[in-house]
Amino acid sequence: MIYTDTRDKTAKVDFRTAVVNGMNEKTGGLYIPVEFPKLEKSFLNKNPEPPFRDIAFEMAKPYVEGEIDDKNLRAIINDAYPFPAKVVAVDPNSYILELFHGPTCAFKDFGARFMARVMSYFNRGENSPLHILVATSGDTGSAVGSAFHNVPGLDVTILYPKGKISPLQEKQLSTFDNNVRALKVDGTFDDCQKLVKTAFTDESLRSKLRLSSANSINISRLLPQSFYYMYSSLSVKNKAWQYNKIEEPSIIMVVPSGNFGNLTSGLIAKKMGAPITGFVAATNTNRTIPDWIATGSYNARPSIATYANAMDVGSPSNYERIAAMYSLEEVRQLFASYWLDDEGIINSIKDCYSKTGYVIDPHGSVGWKAWSDIKNGAMKDLVAGKKNDYTKPGLTPNIPSWVDDVITKKNAIGVILETAHPAKFGSTVTKATGKSPSIPDRLEKVLKLKDLSIPMENDYEQFKDWLLENLR
Numbered sequence: 417m418i419y420t421d422t423r424d425k426t427a428k429v430d431f432r433t434a435v436v437n438g439m440n441e442k443t444g445g446l447y448i449p450v451e452f453p454k455l456e457k458s459f460l461n462k463n464p465e466p467p468f469r470d471i472a473f474e475m476a477k478p479y480v481e482g483e484i485d486d487k488n489l490r491a492i493i494n495d496a497y498p499f500p501a502k503v504v505a506v507d508p509n510s511y512i513l514e515l516f517h518g519p520t521c522a523f524k525d526f527g528a529r530f531m532a533r534v535m536s537y538f539n540r541g542e543n544s545p546l547h548i549l550v551a552t553s554g555d556t557g558s559a560v561g562s563a564f565h566n567v568p569g570l571d572v573t574i575l576y577p578k579g580k581i582s583p584l585q586e587k588q589l590s591t592f593d594n595n596v597r598a599l600k601v602d603g604t605f606d607d608c609q610k611l612v613k614t615a616f617t618d619e620s621l622r623s624k625l626r627l628s629s630a631n632s633i634n635i636s637r638l639l640p641q642s643f644y645y646m647y648s649s650l651s652v653k654n655k656a657w658q659y660n661k662i663e664e665p666s667i668i669m670v671v672p673s674g675n676f677g678n679l680t681s682g683l684i685a686k687k688m689g690a691p692i693t694g695f696v697a698a699t700n701t702n703r704t705i706p707d708w709i710a711t712g713s714y715n716a717r718p719s720i721a722t723y724a725n726a727m728d729v730g731s732p733s734n735y736e737r738i739a740a741m742y743s744l745e746e747v748r749q750l751f752a753s754y755w756l757d758d759e760g761i762i763n764s765i766k767d768c769y770s771k772t773g774y775v776i777d778p779h780g781s782v783g784w785k786a787w788s789d790i791k792n793g794a795m796k797d798l799v800a801g802k803k804n805d806y807t808k809p810g811l812t813p814n815i816p817s818w819v820d821d822v823i824t825k826k827n828a829i830g831v832i833l834e835t836a837h838p839a840k841f842g843s844t845v846t847k848a849t850g851k852s853p854s855i856p857d858r859l860e861k862v863l864k865l866k867d868l869s870i871p872m873e874n875d876y877e878q879f880k881d882w883l884l885e886n887l888r
């Protein structure tokens with residue numbers, strides 16, 4: 417597969433280059449495949465749908481063609497995904513896609529684990545390790561640390577801001593041994609990011625250590641997230657008659673979003689033939705994308721802290737990929753867009769629990785509320801000509817092409833992506849439901865491990881000296 421760049425369509429690189437570089441340094445653009453090949457009809461029409469890993473293999477194949485052979489691709493996928501993506505029906509028109517069954521209890525495990533194994537594969541001929549530096553405001557660090565832990569040829573240093581992440585998040589990223597370590601920086605997330613960026617541009621450091629990054633713009637984190645869109649949409653399509661008495665379902669993927677990597681992966685799955693009719697782009701108060709859809713002008717802004725903190729992104733980097741794949745008018749046809757404030761998040765967790773008994777996390781709750789409003793007729797007002805005020809929580813005023821499926825045909829089924837386990841955000845969930853969510857064993861275990869983080873001043877020279885002394 418050839419990869420091009422969102423800012424320079426003449427750029428052409430192979431998969432390895434796109435993965436190792438992360439982004440095109442020259443243009444600042446993001447890599448994107450030149451095409452999204454459709455899967456065979458006979459494969460898509462299987463009932464029951466193929467197992468998750470078979471779908472993953474078929475979807476990954478064209479993107480690594482000529483660079484990773486089938487046998488190694490199989491091994492990468494089998495090793496990356498010993499856990500499932502689960503599709504749970506909660507009411508006749510709503511399913512929840514649970515993406516938290518991986519080791520760190522968030523959907524980022526799907527992308528990070530594939531990326532780690534691909535990087536390891538590409539590094540296999542080298543005789544020195546590839547050093548990954550990653551700054552984190554919480555969730556990315558643990559997913560990357562866990563994904564790369566004990567993966568041969570790779571070495572990870574996580575930088576996180578001291579006192580600015582939750583105690584559980586801190587345990588999740590500070591307790592690795594061997595090839596993964598965490599530096600507790602006396603500064604903010606931005607300071608951590610600056611230390612990492614400075615290291616990447618430091619020629620004298622780079623001449624001694626091979627450095628790479630693992631952030632969410634990397635195409636090798638985005639492609640694997642498309643696997644669960646394909647899997648869940650095929651699964652819901654096959655279940656729709658049996659459980660919902662809907663013959664031809666119109667499947668709407670409801671995606672709680674921050675940097676919009678997850679939603680972009682959904683677009684890739686749709687292009688590859690997943691039976692998905694539309695999307696709901698659901699955000700918290702960081703409503704840069706809803707505002708773009710409502711007004712047509714894109715304005716990045718500083719992020720605002722919310723209860724759904726993994727979605728606190730004011731300048732979503734994957735906007736560039738979405739805009740490279742679809743025009744604004746196409747986006748308005750394909751997407752409903754919705755945003756919710758903190759009060760709404762608490763009410764939505766409460767509402768989901770009281771109506772269905774399902775304990776949803778703050779991120780998923782944004783999707784739950786968006787889909788509940790749509791299902792309960794919020795689009796009727798739009799069709800009747802009422803213009804929503806996009807500066808208030810709720811739907812943006814665009815009318816997607818699938819509106820009739822919701823209002824008249826009633827064959828729309830929402831699939832809400834549950835991006836994290838509720839126990840990761842226990843205090844918010846408890847505030848909403850009055851009960852603390854049960855903690856999975858793998859989180860409970862982490863709480864008992866010893867914190868191995870290394871204190872670090874917010875000072876580049878000290879950071880560099882530490883790297884040179886401790887990494888090889």
Ligand SMILES: *Cc1c(COP(=O)(O)O)cnc(C)c1O
Nearest residue numbers: 673674675676677678726835836
């Ligand atoms: C990262 C994250 C998100 C946002 O995903 P994007 O791909 O950045 O849009 C949502 N929920 C949780 C729990 C996350 O960790």
